[in-house]
Amino acid sequence: MKTLSTHIEGVIVAETTPVADRRGAFTRLFCQKELAAVLGTRQIVQINQSRTTQLGAVRGLHFQHAPHAEMKLVRCIRGKVWDVVVDLRAGSPTFLQWHAEVLSADNTRMMAIPEGCAHGFQVLETDSELLYLHTAFYTPTAEGGLRHDDPRVGISWLIPVTDMSERDRAHPLITEDFPGLIP
Template identity: 65%
Template sequence: MNICPSPIAGLLVVETIPYADVRGVFSRLFCDKELAPLISSRQIVQVNHSRTATVGAIRGLHFQHPPHAEMKLVRCLKGRVWDVAVDLRQHSPTFLHWHAEELTPENALMMAIPEGFGHGFQVLEPDSELLYLHTAHYTPEAEEGLRYDDPHLGIKWPHTVTELSERDAKHSLIDANFQGISL
């Protein structure tokens, strides 16, 4: 596994190298030894899986406030998604900047999204599936979200939005009082 920087400090992209032969493909999805530089003293406490059927559907942008802030490791198991992370860290030089990567099983990339970031994705192929590894348990009272179309973020989604959950549609737009996440 190769841990690569992104344009936003702390947000990393992990390259894995699938092994292919006549039988198919083998991929290591997680290795605490190889990922130790980014996992550090954190522990993976929850693993989630999502399947999203419709091209253009968006999930997110979600985050949890401290003390339940979480690092997420996100990988595409099937299909193709455009995965987005937004820097929400108070006083960060890249506050409200975003970075996206296309994740597919073939490119074997994994986004390592640290605490203090919002996360979401848009489906680029039908029935796309993501695997998420979390360093904190889901805590509904600590969860919040940002609107995918917030003009303060200016995210350039690759497709017209076809589906959005009722909850995600109700997220507020960023206003002058939004200070970000204090870690």
């Protein structure tokens, strides 16, 4: 695996090179040793998978409040998505800035989303599936969210938003006095 930094500290893109031959391909999805610099002392404690059927659908933007904040490693295992991270960390030089990558089954990229950042994605191919590796257990009482269309963030979604959960539509807009998260 090759890791690439982004302009947001801690947001890392990992590139994997599949080994292919006439039979197909083999891809390493996760290697603790190769990602040691990204994970630090964190351990993967939960793995989840999502499938989103509709082109243009948006899921997110989600995060967990401290002390249940989590790092996520996100990989697309089927289809293609526009994967978005928003820095919500108090005092961060990139506070309220976002970074996005196209993740697909074909490009085998994975994105690391650090604690204190919100994560969401838009489906660019029908029936897209994501694999999430989490460093903290999901805690419903620690859950938070950010609206996909918050003008203070200004995410440029690649295609029109076609579907979203009522919960995600109801996330509040960021106010002028939002202090940020303490991961």
